Amino acid sequence: MFKKLKQLGPGMIVAAAFIGPGTVTTASLAGAGYGYTLLWAMLFSIFATIILQEMTARLGTQAKMGLGEAIRKKSVNKVFRYLSFALVISAIVVGNAAYESGNLAGAIMGFGKVPEFLGINSLLLLIGITAFILLLIGKYKYIERFLVVLVSIMGIVFICAAILLEPSISAIIKGLFVPLIPENATLMVVGLVGTTVVPYNLFLHASASKTKFKDTDSLNMSRLDTVISVTLGGIITMAIMITAAIAFEGNQNEFKGINSLGAQLQPILGDWSTSFIAFGFLAAGFSSSITAPLAAAYATSEILDWKGGLQNIKFKLTWALVLVSGIIVASWGFETTALILFAQVTNGLLLPILAIYLLWIVNDKELMGNHVNSKLINVIGVVVIMITILLGSRSILSAFGII
DSSP states (O other): OOOHTTTOOHHHHHHHHSSSSSHHHHHHHHHHHHHHTTTHHHHHHHHHHHHHHHHHHHHHHHHHOHHHHHHHHHHHSSHHHHHHHHHHIHHHHHHHHHHHHHHHHHHHHHHHSEEEEEEEEEEHHHHHHHHHHHHHHHOHHHHHHHHHHHHHHHHHHHHHHHHHTTTOOOHHHHHHHHHOOOOOOOHHHHHHHHHHHHHHHHHHHHHHHHOOOGGGHHEEEEEHHHHHHHHHHHHHHHHHHHHHHHHHHTTGEEEEHHHHHHHHHHHHOOHHHHHHHHHHHHHHHHHHHHOOOOOHHHHHHHHHHSSSSOHHHHHHHHHHHHHHHHHHHHHOOOOOOHHHHHHHHHHHHHHHHHHHHHHHTOOOOOHHHGSSOOOHHHHHHHHHHHHHHHHHHHHHHTTTTTO
């Protein structure tokens, strides 16, 4: 069993990607405002993510393709192809550049005043340089192992915090298996699902699986990796919700960020509570600050048919652009509203489109051979796509201030 666990990797990268500062904040707000009531939404999110990510992992291990490459090969109509390319590249690259600043800013938010170097927060600069060096080396196994460590740190911090608070097991079970939507909680439900089922992870997972699992006999290992990693990521998010539920006891207005969470936990966890939670935020922001540039580079290189993988100079320039943009915006306080608006709209469009593309691709026998979707997976996939359409609609309407 330990030998199998050592082979985990691409799924852990996905978990590292979706548990960023945004997820931690959303989960904290959900727990603070609604207690254990919305745990069922995270349970659904885990299920939906496993379904979609298993398809992309299967594409990587069996067809030996990334999602971008598969989209390029399936898009035979030139007009349709160029529209698809433009949407994917703009949403993933510009969108991830916008969100990268949030990942970096979130990683350091629990450490108060830190000395600056050349006008940039020293800790933020250290995180950015470490991410840059790791990506510049271009060795997949180093990136994978580093992210596995960060996910493990997040797991230890947030799960331990939840256990130490001695939550009600019966209330947790009820929250998991009795779907309720309290008044004014609909957008929070959508937010919890949206922080877990994210477009760029579909590119990231397929490409990472293709790199990690060299032979087609690795399908079962790939599935195990997906299920364990995504489930662990979901459990970490649930632990954050439980921690906030106990700390704020249903008073969402008192949640003002990581410092307020640490302060609320101080009577229970002691003087080290703020540092404990800050370390969890650091791991969350650090991991996402690596995966966002990597996903942007994978998506762009596959769509545009760049050869050479992580060592391609254009690949490196793409992730560097995303990473450096994030550092600049996070450190200099540039106005990000327009970028985030664009990211919300394009990702809102992209998520259901990619889900439909994915379902189409993994039912193609020329690409997948005997590993096409079963009828059951297709039915489940259609249901998940309907949910992603709702998520996409919400993202667009929210971006324009309609909801």
